[in-house]
Amino acid sequence: MVVESKRERLIRIVRECDSVVVGYSGGVDSVFLAALCVEVLGRDRVLAVTGTSASLASWMAETARDVAATFSLPWLEIETAEMLDPRYAANPSNRCYFCKNELWSVLQRVARERGFRTVADGANADDAGDHRPGALAAAEHAVRSPLLEAGLTKAEIREWSREIGLPTWDQPAAPCLASRIPYGTAVTPARLRQIEAAEAALRRLGLRDFRVRHHDDVARIEVHPDEWFAALAARDAAVRGVRDAGYARVLIDALGYRRGALNEGLPASQLVQIGRA
Amino acid sequence: MAIEFDARLAAERLRALGYPVVAVEALGAGGETIGVVRLPLDRLGRMDAGDRETIARVVRAFGFRHAAFDLDGPAV
Numbered sequence: 001m002v003v004e005s006k007r008e009r010l011i012r013i014v015r016e017c018d019s020v021v022v023g024y025s026g027g028v029d030s031v032f033l034a035a036l037c038v039e040v041l042g043r044d045r046v047l048a049v050t051g052t053s054a055s056l057a058s059w060m061a062e063t064a065r066d067v068a069a070t071f072s073l074p075w076l077e078i079e080t081a082e083m084l085d086p087r088y089a090a091n092p093s094n095r096c097y098f099c100k101n102e103l104w105s106v107l108q109r110v111a112r113e114r115g116f117r118t119v120a121d122g123a124n125a126d127d128a129g130d131h132r133p134g135a136l137a138a139a140e141h142a143v144r145s146p147l148l149e150a151g152l153t154k155a156e157i158r159e160w161s162r163e164i165g166l167p168t169w170d171q172p173a174a175p176c177l178a179s180r181i182p183y184g185t186a187v188t189p190a191r192l193r194q195i196e197a198a199e200a201a202l203r204r205l206g207l208r209d210f211r212v213r214h215h216d217d218v219a220r221i222e223v224h225p226d227e228w229f230a231a232l233a234a235r236d237a238a239v240r241g242v243r244d245a246g247y248a249r250v251l252i253d254a255l256g257y258r259r260g261a262l263n264e265g266l267p268a269s270q271l272v273q274i275g276r277a
Numbered sequence: 278m279a280i281e282f283d284a285r286l287a288a289e290r291l292r293a294l295g296y297p298v299v300a301v302e303a304l305g306a307g308g309e310t311i312g313v314v315r316l317p318l319d320r321l322g323r324m325d326a327g328d329r330e331t332i333a334r335v336v337r338a339f340g341f342r343h344a345a346f347d348l349d350g351p352a353v
Contacts, residue, residue: 185307215307220345225326232322239349251313251345254333256326 007160010150014040017118017144021111023103024048024075025056026064028154029122031168032161033147034073037120039164048073049110051080051103054189055176057196059203067168078106083189093133093183099176100134104141123148124157130259172209172224173259181214194246201241205234210257217248222257280310280340287312287339291332296320301336302347312341321346 004012014020014037022034034048050056050064061077068075080102082088088098107119121138123145138145147157154173161169177192177199185191191214198212198219209224210231219242223231231238231252242250284303291298297320302313314332324332336344 182307182309215309215311218304218306218311220311220343221348225329228326228329229322235348243349250348251311252348254314254329254336254344254346256329 006150006152006156010036010146010152011040013144013146013149017041017120017146019045019116020047020118020120021107021114021116022046022048023107023119023121023143024050024064024068024073025122025174026050026060026062026067026168027122027174028161028168028171029124029147029157031064031067031166032157033120033122034068035071035161035164035166038071038073043072043074045116046074047110047114047116048075049107050075050077051106052077053080053083054192055082055099055178055187057174057177057199059200060174063168063171067166070167076110078110080106083187089187091178091181091183091185091187093131094136095178095183095187096132096134097137099178100137101140104137104143107143108141118144120144120146124154125151126154180211185214185216197245198242198247201245202231202238205237205241207231207234207238212242213253217246218251219245219247219249220251220253222253222255224257228256280305283339283341284312287336287341288314290335290339294331294335296328296332303341309342310340311343311345312336312339314344314346316346 019041020037022030022037024030024034034046037046048068050061052061082099082102085098085102088095104119111119119141121143123135124147127148158169177195178187180195181187181191195212195214202210207223207227207230209227211222213220213222221231239250280303284301288298288301297316299315302315304311304313314336333344
């Protein structure tokens with residue numbers, strides 16, 4: 001019996017998709033998936049679509065645009081309107097559902113209008129077990145997740161991305177800016193712009209893997225433990241940059257950045273996990 | 278207020294563990310509570326991941342959602 005490797009399985013799944021619209025945020029996973037789809041299916045059977053709104057950081061949108069240009073990926077940018085949905089703006093713990101519901105509605109419409117058979121996202125095997133209300137919306141809109149279906153982990157996606165020369169291979173994970181706002185605090189364009197300005201200031205200081213958590217006029221910076229000393233060394237400039245973004249007070253979190261911190265403390269009844277939705 | 282009492286207890290506990298904590302400030306911000314640990318800047322700069330985890334564990338055990346250090350306080 002021949003055992004199919006994960007890579008072989010992924011290529012088979014992509015072939016099954018036939019022609020595909022990829023939800024393309026400019027992050028590690030969606031860039032990899034779009035590039036692989038072009039490699040397997042050919043340029044005329046793939047369209048990478050970036051849904052833009054105030055919750056997508058400008059640098060992510062630029063990455064999406066640059067990689068699409070460099071690798072000649074067929075690419076489309078479409079404005080999404082999740083900010084107009086009061087259920088999204090109220091920022092409940094299933095906020096991502098309302099955002100993804102809008103995104104996948106738009107992308108399914110694009111797929112129908114342009115004759116693409118499948119819509120796919122960049123969810124991967126490491127996403128299983130996380131709080132992922134957006135996965136419910138993906139399922140409702142019949143969105144496929146080839147990386148997840150093939151069992152590819154983030155580390156494996158990074159490795160394969162590096163092999164094929166994608167500049168995103170070592171890019172830190174970058175969820176949307178709304179994830180910096182505690183559940184129950186409204187998501188507004190002004191708050192998202194403030195968070196983005198503060199994070200841009202820290203990025204200019206050389207920090208890479210961090211989040212600015214928004215608590216009204218307090219910014220609580222979570223830095224990856226590997227960047228703790230770099231953040232302290234840049235303390236004065238960091239404080240200046242974050243204050244310039246409109247925060248009155250700047251804190252650095254004791255535990256630092258860790259995946260899923262926003263969802264710590266959520267009751268089990270509010271968790272939505274892939275495969276358990 | 279109860280939260281300020283908890284902050285004082287957290288500071289005492291941290292001092293008992295040997296950390297030169299000046300105070301723990303109870304901050305309610307954006308619907309969440311943050312225990313802001315104030316200690317000398319030079320000590321903060323020498324703090325390894327184990328120290329930070331210990332401090333976070335203690336502060337959170339007293340009911341704070343987050344534990345943090347002030348980056349721009351007058352005496353940190």
